Amino acid sequence: AAGVIQSPRHLIKEKRETATLKCYPIPRHDTVYWYQQGPGQDPQFLISFYEKMQSDKGSIPDRFSAQQFSDYHSELNMSSLELGDSALYFCASSPGTDNEQFFGPGTRLTVL
């Protein structure tokens, strides 16, 4: 079965650089979520989109922005990267907002 696809899987950036993470949801899933998981931490919700509109917002820094496109894929844009942004970034998708979320493999971002 098709799963959530995230790219890239690994990303290394310098401080103050920008990064773009991409997420391709499971076909026919219209809701996308972004989570950040620091080392040894639980996943923290960042933001979600339903039918290309932001549906919920969590602890997403102002330096980050995200959007969902017409084909339902989503991109997380991160600017002015800081060392503390080093984490595993998960995208999840679901059919609607009331169902279980299926997670992608994550993008491991390392900021040097």
Add this chain to the structure above:
Amino acid sequence: AQSVAQPEDQVNVAEGNPLTVKCTYSVSGNPYLFWYVQYPNRGLQFLLKYITGDNLVKGSYGFEAEFNKSQTSFHLKKPSALVSDSALYFCAVRDIEQAGTALIFGKGTTLSVSS
């Protein structure tokens, strides 16, 4: 505010023995409850959920969980543990009556099954 507590950082069981991973939650309304498993350097895999209905929920890989409203608990159980069950387990909650779709995760419990 919503919250999830997993009181044990680590659970150790011998293969073939039953296992329990504990989870308690706090929401102002009715909860949606989930269990996910994470293997090293992998994404979270959905195991099971409670939305409504029977308090005993059966999920993937022989896992089950029992919703207890009076104790606000949703413990994960398996009758006979396998070494391959060793992983990090997360309990998560959504308050269905609050706006928003975010899952709130517990801190996770590392399950170690010895042969």
